[in-house]
Amino acid sequence: MGIRVPDYIATLKPYPPGKPLEELEREYGIKNSIKLASNENPLGTSPLAIEAIRSQLKNLRRYPDGNGYYLKQRLSQQLGVKESCIVLGNGSNEIIDLIIRTFVQPREEVLMSEPTFLVYPLMTQAVGARAVKVPQKSFAHDLKAMAELVTANTRVVFLDNPNNPSGTVISRKDFEYFRSEIPQEVIIVLDEAYIEFTDVEQTVTGLEYLNDPSPVISLRTFSKAYGLAGLRVGYGIMPAEVADYLNRTRQPFNVNSLAQVAALAALDDKEFLLETQKVVREGLAFLYAELDKLKLRTHATQANFFLIEVGYDGRKVYEAMLRRGVIVRAMNAYGLDKHIRISVGRPEENQRFVESLKEVLAELESADDIV
Template sequence: MKRLVSKNIEELIPYPPGKPIEELEREYGIKGSIKLASNENPLGSSPRAVKAIRNYLSRAHFYPDGSCYYLKRRLAEKLRVNAENIILGNGSNEIIELLVRTFLRVGEEALISDTSFVVYRLIVKAAGRKFSSVPMKGLRYDLKGMRKKVNARTKLVFIDNPNNPTGTIVRRKELREFLSDLPEGAICVVDEAYYEFANDRQYPNTLTYLNGDKLVVTLRTFSKVYGLAGLRIGYGVAKKELVNYMERVRQPFNVNSLAQVGALAALEDKEHLKKTQENNRRGLAYLCREMERMGLEYVPTQTNFFLINLKRNGAKVYQDLLREGVIVRPMAGYGLPQYIRVTVGLPEQNKRFISALRKVLFTPGNSRD
């Protein structure tokens, strides 16, 4: 049969979706399992957002506000930028897609890093464009290595900061140096999906580049700290010329109305934000202490998840943890077959994960390769 799709699409492997929890429970004959696999907010959505969404439900027959007027203005005020610098998307994933579709022309390339968010390469490939990927160094972005790969075809650079799945950051000075010789017309996208969890003093403020001569796009999301992953809403901040081009490409009603009212309310929910950050800080401290007690190597993180180097088959440990009703993320797909990625949960979930991991790793005959 005549080939229906391009080679790029033929070669794509769909993003591996986690199975619904109910399905896993049925398959494994377990109940009351916990999911620490998708870096969601264990405290749930912002209660203010939930209330606002409930109040709005009866208006779901109207199309959403295609310009996200109120949300854009509130975000602009909060971030101290202009509303014209902001583009809203159906999750920040959609902004990644818009960036690729709008700016990456035939013959141009994206530059990414190995062991970073898999969606960058999926979207670039699906668009029929090319990327080059640079290995990390010690599970951190090798920006010096990436600088060497920048060439006249480089149009989009994706930097995930903090990085999923490693949890590590690119520091202010490293980013500044990298940007200093980024050629004119190349766009550096800094994905800050976990921005609100990062507390390292060296973590850069990418909004300071907005009025400079380099093209920097900052991506943020309501999926993580605000707990609105299911609603799909995220945003990009960039020079208004860049926003303007993406506005031409996006669908007219790309952000649904419940997501808009939910996000607007979540932005005012300082209590939920604080609680989330505090739960994460305490949870991480506990989990890291337990890693040390078990003699397990882990990667210090600036996010709400972390990597554990089990030094044995991570996929097997993942399966054994499933049987204990704990869902984590195996990492073989990221080239880290001995690792698992675990999202910080509520205190009781973290405890349950630790006791399941102990059982899986230290019961004789368990989880061997």
């Protein structure tokens, strides 16, 4: 076909898609698999959110509220920020896309660290801009090196806090240093998708800088601690002027009506959130202790997932775990060939993960012996 496509689209590699769970089970002849690959909520979804979705089903013929009136009102009360500072999105992924599409032109630069959430470079390339990747230092953002790489072309900096995949966070002191080093017109995005799992004392949040002269955007999501990944709902908190621009470029009905009522109900379900945090905290303690016994190097996390250095190609470990019905994430796409990332599951899932990993490592070790 003689379709004309910009070079930056022709060379764009899509986000690595996962196969549906049912399909994997069929292909590998396994049953009752467990998925610890996408940092989802180990407990499922808030029962209050499910109830709200049920009662909204009768209204599906109507378009959703394009302004997310009730959800923004509740977020505004809970967070102590004006509604005009909140933009809702089809997952926080959409806000990432909107920020780039709104503020970045072809050939301009978007700064990020490496490894980081794969959607930042993807969306950057999709507008013909350049993703400037700064290697991390000890599995954390190297803010000094990043500040040095800000140029007159830099429009946006993405900092996932905690970082995906390492789970490390940015301290207030380090963030303030970074801000003081870069020009005021550069937009800083603090992606706080896992903020509910962090220790607040150790972590900066963008909310603290909402009234500053330089634009800081916080991204939040209902996909993780609130267990609503399938509905796609997230939001950004930003100066009202920035929100006004994003509201011009977004789709008028970007957040569907089931997502809006579910998110509203989930915000009220404090019990579910507390239980989720507890299960993750206890699960992490268990997993760290067990992996320590296996003498595997793990990375201290502030999120509901963490990295494990497995000593073998991560894809091999992923495959072998999959054959045992345990789905983890190989980190090759993130440039960490001998690591896997796992999300904390329920106690019985964590136990099964450890048992399977023991078997897999023994299997790989004996294969090495044969060679």
